[in-house]
Every structure is written in structure tokens, then in C-alpha cells.
Amino acid sequence: MPIDDLQLAAQKIAAFLAHLNKLGGFRLKYRITAGDGARDPQGLEGRVIYVELGGPDTPLLTQHNGELLRALETLAVQMLRLDQREHDLVSFDAGNYKALRAQELKMAAETAAEKVIRTGVPYTFPPMNSRERRLLHLAFRDLEGVETASSGEGQDRFLAVYPAGKTHLPIAAPSRPRGFGRR
Structure with a gap:
């Protein structure tokens, strides 16, 4: 269900962040914008609350x-x-991280599209969250000569890039890079 009372929702998020600072020992400042002022100027997110x-x-x-930024956002959504x-x-952001990440993904999409068009071989991105996959799909929408599709399940879901009209070509699922918490 949509957020009925944006001010009350913003107050709940502010209380959550105040507790996080106090009990978690964080040193974070925050500004919460609700309503029309929270809209994403690039139109990538349908946000009504921006932190x-x-x-x-x-x-x-x-x-x-x-x-951690995504985790805080997820907790707020669940709350x-x-x-x-x-x-x-x-939507939560820190240090303009999301805008910079969107720019990075757009450049990666352009590079992948160029490679797929040049070689005729599909390209797969490593597994990523749904928002980043969506950003990639949007970036590819503006590029000619390629098509995209998401594959895999859960945390192993990834985006594949195909030459236009050749989504039947086989792809190998990318391996998830070993990182924090995985051995």
C-alpha cells in the first residue's frame, strides 16, 4: 500500500536514524525530504521520500x-x-553514491554494448540487486543493436546482453565475486 501520511513516515525514519546514531554509535547527519521535493530529477526512481x-x-x-546504505533503506521500507x-x-543516498553508481553503470552498459555488437557474443554482468539491473536495462534501452534479459534467481540474478534478435544464444551464468561474508 502506498504511503498515506508522508510526514508521519518521515518522522518514523528520523526516529530510526536518531536511534541508529545513539545506540549504534554512528556519526551521521540526515535530511529527509517528502512529497514533491523528493522526486528523482532523473526519473530513475519513483521515490516520495528521499533521505x-x-x-x-x-x-x-x-x-x-x-x-549498508541499501540495508538502511530496506529497514526503512520494512518499518x-x-x-x-x-x-x-x-530512497537513501550518501555522498551522491547512487548518482555516481548510475553513471558508472551507464558507462559499463555502453562498453558492453560495443563489445557485443563488435563480437556478436553475449555478455553477462555479475549478479547485482534489482535497482542496479533496472538501471542497466534503462541504459541499454537507449542503445541500438543489443537486447537485454535478466536471468538467475535471488542474489544470483544477473543481466545478460545479446546482439539484437539473438536472445536464443547460450550464456554462462557469471560467478559471484568472493567478497564480504562469502567463503
């Missing part, structure tokens, strides 16, 4: 591909009892 985080602990939020399809209504 900008800053302060001395900002690097903690963005390391490991923004894992507001939003349906999974409505996770785009609430």
Missing part, C-alpha cells in the same frame, strides 16, 4: 558497493510496511 545522509561515517555507508513492489518509494 540524504552525510557526516563522518558516510564512507561506512558506501563501502562494499553501498551494502513503513511497504510492499516489495513499492520499495522505490523510499
Whole structure:
């Protein structure tokens, strides 16, 4: 269900972040914008609540591909009892991380498209979250000569890039890079 009372939702998020600072020992500042002012100027997210985080602990939020930033966002969405399809209504960012990541993904899409067109061989991106896959799909929409499809399940879901009209070509599922918490 959509957020009925944006001000109450923003107050709940502010209380959550205040507790996080106090009990978790974080040093984060935050600004919460709700309503029309929260809209994404690039139109990539359908957000109605936007939380900008800053302060001395900002690097903690963005390391490991923004894992902690996404976790805080997920907790806020669950705290507001939003349906999974409505996770785009609430967006957290720190140090302009999301805009920079979107730019990085767009450049990766352009490079992959060029390679697929030149070689005729499909390309697969490593597994990534649904928002990043969506950003890639959007970037590829503006590129001619290629088609995209998501494959895999859960945390192993990835995006494949095919030459236009050749989505029947076989692809190998990419291996997930070993990282934090996986052995």
C-alpha cells in the first residue's frame, strides 16, 4: 500500500536514524525530504521520500558497493510496511553514491554494448540487486543493436546482453565475486 501520511513516515525514519546514531554509535547527519521535493530529477526512481545522509561515517555507508546504505533503506521500507513492489518509494543516498553508481553503470552498459555488437557474443554482468539491473536495462534501452534479459534467481540474478534478435544464444551464468561474508 502506498504511503498515506508522508510526514508521519518521515518522522518514523528520523526516529530510526536518531536511534541508529545513539545506540549504534554512528556519526551521521540526515535530511529527509517528502512529497514533491523528493522526486528523482532523473526519473530513475519513483521515490516520495528521499533521505540524504552525510557526516563522518558516510564512507561506512558506501563501502562494499553501498551494502549498508541499501540495508538502511530496506529497514526503512520494512518499518513503513511497504510492499516489495513499492520499495522505490523510499530512497537513501550518501555522498551522491547512487548518482555516481548510475553513471558508472551507464558507462559499463555502453562498453558492453560495443563489445557485443563488435563480437556478436553475449555478455553477462555479475549478479547485482534489482535497482542496479533496472538501471542497466534503462541504459541499454537507449542503445541500438543489443537486447537485454535478466536471468538467475535471488542474489544470483544477473543481466545478460545479446546482439539484437539473438536472445536464443547460450550464456554462462557469471560467478559471484568472493567478497564480504562469502567463503
